[in-house]
Amino acid sequence: MMVNKALVNLSGFADVSVVIPCYRCKNTIKRALDSVYKQTLRPAEVILVEDASDDGTLEYLNSILKEYSVGWIKVISLEINSGPGTARNVGWNASSQRYVAFLDSDDSWHPQKLEVQYSWMERNPNVALTGQMGVVISEGVGATLNRYQLNNVVFSEISKFRLLLSNKFSTPSVLIRREVQYRFTAGKRFCEDYELWCRVVCAGNGCFTVNVPLTFCYKPLYGHAGLSSDLWNMESGELSVYDVLRKNGKINLAVACFLKGWSLVRYIRRAMRIKFITRLS
Template identity: 40%
Template sequence: MAKQSLRPQEVIVIDDASSDNTIEILQSLQNHYGKDWLKLVMLAKNAGPSFARNQGWDLASQNYIAFLDADDAWHPQKIELQYQWMIANPNVAMSGSDGFFPTLHFLSYCSKILHYEDAMIVSITPNQILFSNFFVTPSVMLKRGLNYRFDPQKRYCEDHLLWMQIAVDHYPIYFFSYPLVYIFKSFGIGGLSQHLWEMRLGYIDNCWQLWKSHKISFLMLSKLVIVTLLKFMVLTLFGPTTMSKYKNNWLARRGK
C-alpha cells in the first residue's frame, strides 16, 4: 500500500487473532510509517473476514474505503485509478473489477502504466448483480457512508450479499475492465466440487434473505435459484473458465 501511486490517507490493519509473529511485524511497520497512517487493531479472537472488514469500515475516517486481504495484492495504481474516477463521478456508490491470477506475465502487468480514460467502465444493473458476482472483494471501493455491512454470520458469498443489497436499493455500481487486484489463492483450493456447492448454498441463502426482506419477488427468487443450480452443473462439468469466458464476452459487447 505504501507503494501505491496515490497512497491512501490511512491504512487500518485488523489482526484477526493471528498466532504467529504477525503483530511484531505490523508494529515494526507502524513504527516506520507512523501511527497516524498505519492504524492497528488486534482482535482478541478470530471472528472471520466479515467481522474484520466491518471493524475497519467502522473505524475509517475517509469518504471512500477499499479492502485488501492478507493473501492478495493491488496493482500499484489501483487507488489512483479508482479514486480519481469515483470523485469525478460522485453519484457512484461502488466500483470494482475482476481479479488477476499471477502468471508469467505478472511482473510486466505490474509495471504497466494504466489510465482510467482507457478502461472500459460499465454500469452494472441490480439484475446483473443478482445473477452474477462481478467483483472480487479486494477490488471494491465504496462510499464509507453507505448504511450496509458484511454479514459476519455467513461463511460463503457474504461479499456478494453486500453487493446485492447495495444494488437492489438502486445505488449506482460500476465495473472496471482493468483487473486491479492480484489473487494469489487459486479458485477451488480444498476440493473443487465441495467448494462450488458451498458457494451455491451461500448464494441461495443470499437470495432467500433478499426475498424475506421484500427486496425481490418470489418469482425472481425462483429464477435465481434455478440459474445458480444450472451454473453449478456447468462449473462442475466444465470448470470456472467457461463462466469467465461468458462474462468477458458480455463485457466486450457492452464496450462496443
C-alpha cells in the same frame, strides 16, 4: 494518467481508508501493504484487522509498522476469530475517510488502482461502489506491472439484474463510499461480500465495473487447495443471498426461484470442471 491535485486532501493523501483482514498472513501481508504504499495516489490510512490468529500474526504486524510512515497503519486486534466479513466491518466502522477500500492480505493492487477509481468516483458522486473481478496471476507483483498497462479506462454500470445473475466484484477490488449504511453480514463466511453488493445495488445505488486490471489475486477462486472443498459452502452462501433479498422485499418468489436455479446450474458446471481438472492432474 495524471493525478488531479484537487482530489487530494490537505494532508496530501486520498480520502480513502484501506481495510485489510489479517489471519495467518505473515507470508503475504508485506506484499499487500507494499502495493498500497506504492500507490500513485496513496490512501490516508490503512487499517489492519487481526482476526485472532494463533501463529504470531499480530506480533508480526506490529513489528513491520516502522517500515511505513508513522501513524499510517492502524492495527486492530480481535479476541475471537470472526471471519473476514466481521473483520472488514470492524475496520469500516473504525475508518475516518470518505471512502473505504478493501484488500485481502494475500492479494495486491496495481500502482494506479486508487488513482483510477477514486478520481472517477469523485467526478461521479452518485456512484456508491466501483470494482471488478480480480486478475488471477502466479508471478510476483513486479512482473505484472510490465504486462498490465492501463489504457482506455472505461467504467460500466452493473444493473441489478446483471449483479443478481452473478457476482461482478471481487472484494479486494472494491472502493465504496463510507456513508453507505449496509455492512457485511456478521459471522457469515461465504458470499457475505456478494450479499452486500446486492443489497447496495437493490437499494438503487450506482455500482460500476472498470475494464482495466487493477487487482491481482494469487490463487484461483475455485479449484485451489482448500477452496474446492468449500465449493458447496460457497454455493449455499450464494443461495442464501437470494433468500435474504426476498425476505427484505427486494425480489419476489418467482425471481428468487429463477436465480436459485441459475445458480445451481452454474455450480454443477463448475464442480464438473473442477472434477475433470483434478482427474487430469
